[in-house]
Amino acid sequence: MKIKRILIANRGEIAVRVIRTCRELGIETVLAASEADLKSVPARLADQTICVGPARSALSYLNVDAILAAALESGADAIHPGYGFLSENAKLAIGCRNAGIVFIGPTEAQLDGIGDKLKARSHAIAAGLPVVPGGSVDALESALEVATRVGWPILVKAVGGGGGRGMKPVFEPSKLQETIEMAMAEASAAFGDARIYLERFVTSGRHVEVQILGDGEHVIHLGTRDCSVQRRYQKLVEEAPAPNLADDLRAAIHKAAVDFGHHMEYRGLGTVEFLVDCLSSEFYFLEMNARIQVEHPVTEAVTGLDLVAEQISVAEGWPLRLCQNDITISGHAMECRINAEDWTQDFRPSPGTVTSAIYPVGTGIRVDTHIEGGGSVPPFYDSLLAKIIVSGGDRAQAVAGMKAALANCHIDGVATNLAMHSALFEHPEFAQGGIDTSFFPRFMQS
Amino acid sequence: MNMALTNDDVHEIVRILDASHYDEFHIETRHFKLSLRRSGTAAGWTQETRTLSSPNVELHKDKPAQVSRTEPEDSDADQGDDRVGLTDIHPPLIGTFYRSPKPGAPPFVEVGSRVEADTVVGIIETMKLMNPVTARVHGVVAEICVSDGGFVETDSVLMRLCQETS
Numbered sequence: 246m247k248i249k250r251i252l253i254a255n256r257g258e259i260a261v262r263v264i265r266t267c268r269e270l271g272i273e274t275v276l277a278a279s280e281a282d283l284k285s286v287p288a289r290l291a292d293q294t295i296c297v298g299p300a301r302s303a304l305s306y307l308n309v310d311a312i313l314a315a316a317l318e319s320g321a322d323a324i325h326p327g328y329g330f331l332s333e334n335a336k337l338a339i340g341c342r343n344a345g346i347v348f349i350g351p352t353e354a355q356l357d358g359i360g361d362k363l364k365a366r367s368h369a370i371a372a373g374l375p376v377v378p379g380g381s382v383d384a385l386e387s388a389l390e391v392a393t394r395v396g397w398p399i400l401v402k403a404v405g406g407g408g409g410r411g412m413k414p415v416f417e418p419s420k421l422q423e424t425i426e427m428a429m430a431e432a433s434a435a436f437g438d439a440r441i442y443l444e445r446f447v448t449s450g451r452h453v454e455v456q457i458l459g460d461g462e463h464v465i466h467l468g469t470r471d472c473s474v475q476r477r478y479q480k481l482v483e484e485a486p487a488p489n490l491a492d493d494l495r496a497a498i499h500k501a502a503v504d505f506g507h508h509m510e511y512r513g514l515g516t517v518e519f520l521v522d523c524l525s526s527e528f529y530f531l532e533m534n535a536r537i538q539v540e541h542p543v544t545e546a547v548t549g550l551d552l553v554a555e556q557i558s559v560a561e562g563w564p565l566r567l568c569q570n571d572i573t574i575s576g577h578a579m580e581c582r583i584n585a586e587d588w589t590q591d592f593r594p595s596p597g598t599v600t601s602a603i604y605p606v607g608t609g610i611r612v613d614t615h616i617e618g619g620g621s622v623p624p625f626y627d628s629l630l631a632k633i634i635v636s637g638g639d640r641a642q643a644v645a646g647m648k649a650a651l652a653n654c655h656i657d658g659v660a661t662n663l664a665m666h667s668a669l670f671e672h673p674e675f676a677q678g679g680i681d682t683s684f685f686p687r688f689m690q691s
Numbered sequence: 692m693n694m695a696l697t698n699d700d701v702h703e704i705v706r707i708l709d710a711s712h713y714d715e716f717h718i719e720t721r722h723f724k725l726s727l728r729r730s731g732t733a734a735g736w737t738q739e740t741r742t743l744s745s746p747n748v749e750l751h752k753d754k755p756a757q758v759s760r761t762e763p764e765d766s767d768a769d770q771g772d773d774r775v776g777l778t779d780i781h782p783p784l785i786g787t788f789y790r791s792p793k794p795g796a797p798p799f800v801e802v803g804s805r806v807e808a809d810t811v812v813g814i815i816e817t818m819k820l821m822n823p824v825t826a827r828v829h830g831v832v833a834e835i836c837v838s839d840g841g842f843v844e845t846d847s848v849l850m851r852l853c854q855e856t857s
Contacts, residue, residue, distance in 0.1 A: 288746035594818040606738040
């Protein structure tokens with residue numbers, strides 16, 4: 246079927262991003278917005294905006310019934326869930342099926358098997374992928390026992406999590422209970438699912454992920470991304486392809502991702518995340534994200550594809566328009582997440598009004614944002630203001646281009662991490678490429 | 692459908708400007724306002740955009756037609772405090788106040804609870820992050836001024852403590 250009108254069940258820059266592709270495809274857009282977002286840039290760009298509830302996400306963006314009602318009322322024939330919020334929520338997918346609306350994402354069974362991180366682990370094992378030791382926690386009392394069996398230090402992860410939310414390391418048994426309680430509160434607020442599980446905390450490694458695309462039968466990969474610059478599991482810089490990976494290791498990671506996709510008979514756009522130990526050349530399956538990701542533009546930059554358009558095509562029921570041989574990775578791309586947070590004050594969130602927002606423009610520069618001068622950054626949602634994506638013929642060119650682009654970006658009214666990115670891109674270790682997740686904390690200390 | 696300005700359009704304009712001697716370019720239509728400037732400090736150009744089209748908002752049939760704003764709840768902080776010796780606890784950030792570690796769980800503290808400086812008395816959720824609120828003083832909870840789930844600003848009073856010297 247041809248999709249004519251899409252309800253976008255999201256906000257911020259990803260809502261703007263989806264609207265852009267819809268316009269190019271001649272698809273009408275309806276934005277499902279909370280009361281706090283009725284005057285946002287995506288609300289101005291969408292053909293129609295429908296209010297789905299109060300500012301708090303639990304009552305609006307996470308409210309399946311409100312989203313479905315908005316889709317029906319506006320006559321949308323499909324829902325694009327973006328990332329976060331209900332993007333991996335099987336209830337929304339089921340509700341869509343019952344209402345005769347296309348859910349732009351994987352099947353309900355796939356969402357259940359991937360969104361539930363414990364089930365995803367089992368699927369990965371079944372598909373022959375290596376996983377980090379771990380176990381589920383049914384009751385708080387048994388947590389210590391599980392942790393001791395898995396081995397310290399421990400990482401507390403949300404079963405319904407993803408995107409790095411709800412993950413907390415624990416280094417001593419005495420802190421386990423309170424960390425689990427805090428993680429459950431965050432998981433409940435962010436995903437509507439308070440369950441957590443434990444994994445051994447691998448203290449250093451690279452975060453390498455593979456973008457995959459499937460139509461339920463065929464699965465292809467669109468290369469690697471490296472997202473090792475993270476603070477508390479929140480990615481800050483991403484790049485494609487992952488630099489300084491041996492060819493055979495890269496090929497093995499690509500294959501593992503496609504194997505997982507085949508095992509799931511995956512339909513749609515997804516990302517398989519791995520932890521790579523570069524010294525031993527071993528890698529482990531971490532999780533899969535069954536949705537579009539924040540960092541998808543770096544893959545678009547090196548493949549020349551529009552991933553939202555590919556999502557829509559698969560959702561319309563078409564087989565993949567591309568085979569593996571059609572995919573060529575050319576050049577290198579980097580992305581900086583510009584967040585409303587004060588990086589000099591322990592990354593304290595900085596909601597408020599942006600008085601002025603000036604962005605870089607030029608060849609090889611792309612800015613995905615929802616913030617203009619006068620725009621508001623509500624305290625209810627994440628702190629992402631803009632993504633600056635710079636591509637070049639090779640990594641050195643992309644790094645040089647990013648430095649210049651950062652120098653041409655000026656956001657006033659709220660605190661941002663722009664200066665942090667500029668300092669990071671001057672760091673010799675980062676410039677060399679291939680740093681692991683222990684780099685960023687060291688960088689912040691120095 | 693609105694006339695939109697794509698990244699490609701902006702790149703095309705910049706390409707034309709690069710070949711010119713102009714340092715600034717301004718364009719305004721019914722739908723957007725764009726200013727391009729040759730960067731003074733670094734090489735390249737900058738863009739400043741305003742989306743001028745009004746949101747085409749349609750409210751849910753089963754929802755009230757007006758948009759209500761979330762207001763701070765139970766804020767009697769402005770009434771002044773006539774009880775000498777009470778210490779106000781303010782949130783570290785603007786956000787949503789939670790009295791318990793997770794939905795359904797018992798609150799961190801009740802009126803009458805004895806607290807130490809590092810006792811967690813609540814959580815503020817700001818931009819999806821849970822930030823613990825500590826008592827900061829040694830004492831007893833005298834009053835809880837904001838209900839669970841209430842929206843608070845940094846000058847809101849969350850609770851009042853009867854400080855004790857130890």
